[in-house]
Amino acid sequence: MSATKRYNRQILHWGDERQQQLGAATVLVAGIGGLGATVSELLTRAGIGKLYLADDGRIDWPDLNRQLLYNESDIGHPKLGIARQRLQQINSNVKVELLPQRINHSFQIPADISIIADCLDNFTSRFDLEAALATGSFLIHGGIEGNQGQVLTLQKGKSQLLAEIFAGTQQPAGEIPVTGAGATLLASYIVNEVINTIFGQPQLLNRLLIISLSDLHLSFLEV
Amino acid sequence: MIKIQFYSLIRLLLKQEKLELPAHDNENVGQLLQRLQQQIKTPFLHKLLDEDGEPILGTIIMVNRRNIHHLEKLATPIQDSDVVALFPPGAGG
Numbered sequence: 001m002s003a004t005k006r007y008n009r010q011i012l013h014w015g016d017e018r019q020q021q022l023g024a025a026t027v028l029v030a031g032i033g034g035l036g037a038t039v040s041e042l043l044t045r046a047g048i049g050k051l052y053l054a055d056d057g058r059i060d061w062p063d064l065n066r067q068l069l070y071n072e073s074d075i076g077h078p079k080l081g082i083a084r085q086r087l088q089q090i091n092s093n094v095k096v097e098l099l100p101q102r103i104n105h106s107f108q109i110p111a112d113i114s115i116i117a118d119c120l121d122n123f124t125s126r127f128d129l130e131a132a133l134a135t136g137s138f139l140i141h142g143g144i145e146g147n148q149g150q151v152l153t154l155q156k157g158k159s160q161l162l163a164e165i166f167a168g169t170q171q172p173a174g175e176i177p178v179t180g181a182g183a184t185l186l187a188s189y190i191v192n193e194v195i196n197t198i199f200g201q202p203q204l205l206n207r208l209l210i211i212s213l214s215d216l217h218l219s220f221l222e223v
Numbered sequence: 224m225i226k227i228q229f230y231s232l233i234r235l236l237l238k239q240e241k242l243e244l245p246a247h248d249n250e251n252v253g254q255l256l257q258r259l260q261q262q263i264k265t266p267f268l269h270k271l272l273d274e275d276g277e278p279i280l281g282t283i284i285m286v287n288r289r290n291i292h293h294l295e296k297l298a299t300p301i302q303d304s305d306v307v308a309l310f311p312p313g314a315g316g
Binding site for chain 1: 293312
């Protein structure tokens with residue numbers, strides 16, 4: 001199948017040159033859960049060149065309300081293996097590399113990555129991920145809790161650190177409430193911003209987009 | 224004037240996005256928040272501060288784009304034209 005036919009609907013939107021930019025791009029998706037599963041799928045469908053997936057979790061029943069890559073038959077399996085299988089069924093042109101490890105202070109980012117989607121579910125791992133970034137890398141951060149979520153782009157070395165912006169923030173006790181609609185919507189905003197960044201036009205650089213699903217309100221906070 | 228911006232659950236609780244208050248001499252963030260609560264007559268400090276008046280680790284307070292955690296916390300001085308933002312980020316993914 002030619003790329004021109006496969007990506008026809010989006011090439012009509014952004015043109016051949018940008019489609020080629022997407023096909024040449026590499027993105028790390030950190031956390032392949034509620035946000036990361038959908039982010040990975042949409043980037044794969046869009047024709048990203050190469051994806052790195054980082055996660056050490058296994059698929060469990062509470063994941064199925066929102067983690068679109070996984071099904072009942074996947075319960076108990078490591079997320080990354082199933083994710084790669086589904087993504088390659090969707091688009092076999094996309095290279096998918098796996099980083100099956102917990103993101104902590106020893107996490108290292110492969111050298112060919114300059115755009116990272118933070119789809120993690122806790123602040124400690126987010127700060128460890130950020131610490132591992134090379135100078136100049138773009139971090140697209142997403143977070144969700146109940147009906148509220150945020151997306152923010154930072155460039156290492158030029159922006160404030162996420163760890164500075166969210167300093168003192170404590171992980172809530174227990175499970176965090178997340179719906180399928182909420183996670184999917186936030187993931188779509190993250191993908192939109194990842195693609196904007198690949199095109200050299202991030203819209204949320206040093207600018208937090210705060211999304212309230214309860215009253216469909218968007219607001220911005222400069223950081 | 225001091226511009227105070229409310230985000231996410233704080234915005235929903237207070238039913239407004241922002242408010243401006245005149246600057247007071249020698250005021251800090253903690254005192255400004257107390258004055259804000261008196262002004263708007265909606266209790267909200269329990270969402271930001273614990274029983275000892277210390278920040279609850281769930282809402283970030285920024286002054287001119289800087290988290291007060293890196294400034295002088297609630298003792299951070301506030302001046303005319305400062306922008307204060309209250310934002311509880313979503314932690315999940």
